[in-house]
Amino acid sequence: MTLYLFYFLSFLAIISALMVVVSKNPVNSVLFLIITFFAIAGHYVLLNAQFLAAVHIIVYAGAIMVLFLYVIMMMNFSKESEPSKTKLSQIVATVAGGIFLITLIGALHFYDVDMSPGHSDPGAGLVGALGKVLFSKFLLPFEISSLLFLAAMTGVVLLGKKNNDNS
Amino acid sequence: MVSFITYKLILVIIVFLVSLLIAMYSTYAERKVAAFLQDRIGPNRAGPFGILQPLADGVKMFMKEEIIPDVSNKWLFILGPCIAMLTACMTGVVIPWGGVLTIRGHEYPMQVTDINIGILYLLGVVSIGVYGIMIGGWASNNKYSLLGALRASSQMISYELAMGFAIIALVMHTGTLSVREISEMQTGWHWNIIYQPLGFLIFIICAFAETNRAPFDLPECESELIGGYHTEYSSMKLGFYLFAEYINMFISSAVIATLYFGGYHVPFLGRFVHDANALAILGSVFLFAKIFFFIFFFMWIRWTLPRFRYDQLMHLGWKILIPLSLLNVAITGILMYLTGRIH
Numbered sequence: 001m002t003l004y005l006f007y008f009l010s011f012l013a014i015i016s017a018l019m020v021v022v023s024k025n026p027v028n029s030v031l032f033l034i035i036t037f038f039a040i041a042g043h044y045v046l047l048n049a050q051f052l053a054a055v056h057i058i059v060y061a062g063a064i065m066v067l068f069l070y071v072i073m074m075m076n077f078s079k080e081s082e083p084s085k086t087k088l089s090q091i092v093a094t095v096a097g098g099i100f101l102i103t104l105i106g107a108l109h110f111y112d113v114d115m116s117p118g119h120s121d122p123g124a125g126l127v128g129a130l131g132k133v134l135f136s137k138f139l140l141p142f143e144i145s146s147l148l149f150l151a152a153m154t155g156v157v158l159l160g161k162k163n164n165d166n167s
Numbered sequence: 168m169v170s171f172i173t174y175k176l177i178l179v180i181i182v183f184l185v186s187l188l189i190a191m192y193s194t195y196a197e198r199k200v201a202a203f204l205q206d207r208i209g210p211n212r213a214g215p216f217g218i219l220q221p222l223a224d225g226v227k228m229f230m231k232e233e234i235i236p237d238v239s240n241k242w243l244f245i246l247g248p249c250i251a252m253l254t255a256c257m258t259g260v261v262i263p264w265g266g267v268l269t270i271r272g273h274e275y276p277m278q279v280t281d282i283n284i285g286i287l288y289l290l291g292v293v294s295i296g297v298y299g300i301m302i303g304g305w306a307s308n309n310k311y312s313l314l315g316a317l318r319a320s321s322q323m324i325s326y327e328l329a330m331g332f333a334i335i336a337l338v339m340h341t342g343t344l345s346v347r348e349i350s351e352m353q354t355g356w357h358w359n360i361i362y363q364p365l366g367f368l369i370f371i372i373c374a375f376a377e378t379n380r381a382p383f384d385l386p387e388c389e390s391e392l393i394g395g396y397h398t399e400y401s402s403m404k405l406g407f408y409l410f411a412e413y414i415n416m417f418i419s420s421a422v423i424a425t426l427y428f429g430g431y432h433v434p435f436l437g438r439f440v441h442d443a444n445a446l447a448i449l450g451s452v453f454l455f456a457k458i459f460f461f462i463f464f465f466m467w468i469r470w471t472l473p474r475f476r477y478d479q480l481m482h483l484g485w486k487i488l489i490p491l492s493l494l495n496v497a498i499t500g501i502l503m504y505l506t507g508r509i510h
């Protein structure tokens with residue numbers, strides 16, 4: 001059962017991720033990206049990380065993609081307004097992407113990952129365990145990343161304000 | 168003994184049908200409440216007291232001509248109301264509708280699933296609910312629909328933040344993310360409203376904004392945007408959007424009753440009723456009484472307060488509710504520290 005679910009979710013994730021790149025209409029791309037996020041959240045649930053799955057849905061599908069969609073709708077991008085790319089830039093993009101793919105495959109090939117199920121503690125993904133780890137072992141990185149977020153937020157507000165004064 | 172899957176399936180169907188039934192009669196109740204508040208009679212033609220009015224409305228919706236605008240994106244146009252309806256119906260599964268029924272030694276909890284991240288599930292479904300409106304508004308290819316959709320989405324993501332903070336304070340107080348455990352804690356008079364009055368106020372304001380009900384019904388502001396995001400919709404697709412709003416209202420009332428008003432617990436009921444099953448069923452009845460009160464409250468507010476202006480809406484959301492909800496989190500933390508519940 002779990003195995004079939006895993007194959008189904010993987011299939012869904014890969015197909016919709018491909019569709020994100022392939023589809024011409026940016027709104028369709030965003031919608032396929034949302035489906036990809038849902039498939040990945042499903043994988044988290046299979047790995048017994050329900051908290052991560054829920055937060056993934058809330059933050060990525062529920063907030064960030066809404067903003068993406070918001071901007072795309074406001075700008076009203078469409079097939080016509082998309083800037084056409086020259087042959088040269090297409091070739092360069094293909095080669096660069098291919099090289100990146102080879103690097104990734106090579107890195108994964110030489111990195112010995114233990115993929116066997118039951119490798120980790122089944123309760124590790126639950127809220128309580130995650131909170132304890134975050135606030136003890138990883139307290140410093142946790143606080144530093146929140147500081148980073150705060151800096152980014154303040155920066156955005158500052159930039160927005162500056163623009164407003166000029167106009 | 169009914170097998171686990173059958174039992175859950177039956178429960179899901181019951182929850183689904185009850186949501187539809189209550190949403191159906193909410194439309195009738197809405198018109199009756201409006202009539203009462205405006206000193207009118209309200210619908211009274213279909214059946215005694217107009218009790219068949221929802222059926223008549225439903226038939227009318229189905230019989231109307233269905234128009235899909237030529238230039239719109241057809242699939243997304245159909246997808247919009249589907250998502251709105253789907254997300255409206257999804258929330259009911261984590262709400263505990265009652266205690267545990269014991270039949271012939273087997274226990275049947277009146278809740279579809281008690282996942283340990285129930286509250287986050289609620290927030291997640293609420294946060295994807297906005298897509299129904301956004302996609303529908305954009306796919307209509309109409310500037311009024313688009314404006315309505317943009318308003319709706321910015322309103323919903325703004326108020327989601329304050330709602331999340333209100334829930335964080337609640338979770339700090341209860342120490343769990345499971346909706347059933349939160350419900351179980353509120354026996355007697357230990358309702359969360361007493362411990363989280365400010366949180367409740369923020370939560371209910373945000374619930375109004377999330378369901379797009381007046382005074383936050385700017386997305387479908389008739390006087391400026393014709394019909395807002397559903398301007399181009401007709402027939403049952405429009406019906407789905409309107410119906411989803413009523414289901415959302417029912418579910419929000421259920422969530423408010425469960426999180427802040429004791430869920431299926433009634434103070435002193437245990438002294439008079441001693442049979443566990445009778446107590447569980449009575450608890451459900453009282454839960455529904457609480458829910459109906461909040462549905463009435465939603466309507467009461469709608470027909471009492473005028474609509475906000477858009478800048479007032481954003482001002483309230485970002486400059487008043489979010490700081491207040493952060494303050495609420497801080498106060499909750501300090502009080503918990505002072506009372507020695509955390510060290």
